[in-house]
Amino acid sequence: MVELIDQVVIRRVVEEDLPALEWNGQYKHFRRLFRQAFNRAQQGGSILWIAELPQAAIVGQVFVQLFSHRKDLADGETRAYVYAFRVRPEFRGEGIGTTLMETAEEDLRQRGFQLVSLNVARNNQDARRLYERLGYRVVAPEPGIWSYIDHRGRRRQIEEPAWRMEKEL
Numbered sequence: 001m002v003e004l005i006d007q008v009v010i011r012r013v014v015e016e017d018l019p020a021l022e023w024n025g026q027y028k029h030f031r032r033l034f035r036q037a038f039n040r041a042q043q044g045g046s047i048l049w050i051a052e053l054p055q056a057a058i059v060g061q062v063f064v065q066l067f068s069h070r071k072d073l074a075d076g077e078t079r080a081y082v083y084a085f086r087v088r089p090e091f092r093g094e095g096i097g098t099t100l101m102e103t104a105e106e107d108l109r110q111r112g113f114q115l116v117s118l119n120v121a122r123n124n125q126d127a128r129r130l131y132e133r134l135g136y137r138v139v140a141p142e143p144g145i146w147s148y149i150d151h152r153g154r155r156r157q158i159e160e161p162a163w164r165m166e167k168e169l
Contacts, residue, residue, distance in 0.1 A: 004053070005096065005099060007053055008053055009054075010050070010051055011050060012041075012050075013038060013048035013050055013061075015038065017050060018034050018035060020058045021050075021061060023088065028151050029150040029151055030150075030151075031150075032149050037063050037084070040065075045067045047063070048061070049062050049064070049104055051096045051099065053091075060096045060097060061084060061100070062082060062084065062085040062104050063082070063083050064108065064116075066080055073117055074117075077112070077113075078114045080113050081116070081118065082101070082104060082116055082118040083119070085097070085100070085101070085118070097130060098130070098133075098134065104116075109169045114168060116166070116167050118165050119162040119163065119165070121144070121162050122163055131165050131167075136167045137165060137167070139165065141162075142164050143161060144159060144161045144162040145157075
């Protein structure tokens with residue numbers, strides 16, 4: 001019997017994938033953010049990864065920011081920042097998230113990065129357990145306050161207290 005994880009293809013996002021990142025409308029409010037991240041990737045500032053299954057299309061994603069105005073997150077040389085990590089609920093627990101993260105981390109190692117950081121919502125214990133299992137450790141609290149322009153052109157303010165987690169590569 002073929003395991004689900006054996007069918008997963010991890011690859012970089014191409015422009016044609018952008019609508020599918022909205023997961024049938026669930027994340028359409030992030031449409032502009034996805035486009036901005038893709039444009040940044042085209043310029044070498046980010047790397048966008050997806051997990052894909054032949055029968056279910058895109059089932060997971062993780063974005064890696066190489067450069068940031070916050071050098072404590074991503075300095076383009078030794079530190080990178082992981083964000084927008086998600087796996088469709090019906091595919092969680094199958095190793096897809098682990099494979100996505102390991103792919104992103106190995107790519108960063110090959111690029112010479114030494115540290116990767118991420119933020120995890122304080123109330124997301126499942127994600128925190130996954131990150132800890134992968135070797136991340138909490139290093140600081142984060143207020144988790146940020147804003148973005150949604151698909152309708154409206155500014156949305158987010159307040160999601162988080163933990164900063166880091167891992168040496």
